[in-house]
Structures are given as structure tokens and as C-alpha cells.
Amino acid sequence: VQLVESGGTLVQAGGSLRLSCVASTGTFANYYMGWFRQAPGKEREFAAAINWSGAIKDYSDSVKGRFTIFRDNAKNTVYLQMTSLNVEDTAVYYCAARGSLSRSSVRDGRTYNYWGQGTQVTVSS
Secondary structure (H helix, E strand, O other), X not given: OEEEEEOOOEEXXXXXXXXXXXXXXXXXXXXXEEEEEEOXXXXXXXXXXXXXXXXXXXXXXXOOOOEEEEEEHHHOEEEEEEOOOOHHHOEEEEEEEEEOOOOOOOOOHHHOOEEOOOEEEEEEO
């Protein structure tokens, strides 16, 4: 499975941005999808995850209420809609995929099998 993110750019604080991640697989609905991010000098951290149907979503406390994860299985795409951005959201954002049957925490990046190359989001004050 190859994952390709897009949508990262420079945005002003308070602004919004939508990231996309397209998966090259014919069985996209079989995968649990997650978004992670890594700021300069910091460890990678979980941002959001979504189950195969979109009915179950999970968010980190730092993005809850501001970010929305959703997917379109017909387009093999998962999205991260980001609003009320602040400078602390500046990071490289990665999408990741793992099998839907895994019972490991969706917040643990080590449980994801496939990763994209990342897309840079920079929020200016």
C-alpha cells in the first residue's frame, strides 16, 4: 500500500486547511487510517484516526474540536480538515494505514504498517 499526502502549505494562525491522503490499494476499506504529525525537534505524535466505515473516530486532546478526520472509500482517500490552526500545529503531517482487525491502540504509531512521505504544514503567527 502506498500513501501519498497532499494539501500542506503555509497558513496564518486562525486559518483552515484540508489534508488529503490517497492510498494505492484496491481494498482501502480494509484499513484503519490515522494521521500523525511531527514538529521540529519533537517526537511524532498521534493526531486522529478513523475506522473503515468512518463511524469510529479518535482524536488527540490537542486537536479535538478543531480537526476532523473523514474518509471516502470510493476515492481511496482519507482527509484531515483542520480549523483554528495555531503555531503549535506546525509539523510534518503523515497519514498511516493498518489492518482493521488489529486491537492495538490506534494512537500507537508502531501499530501502523504503511506510511506516507508526509506533507508540511506551517502556521504563521
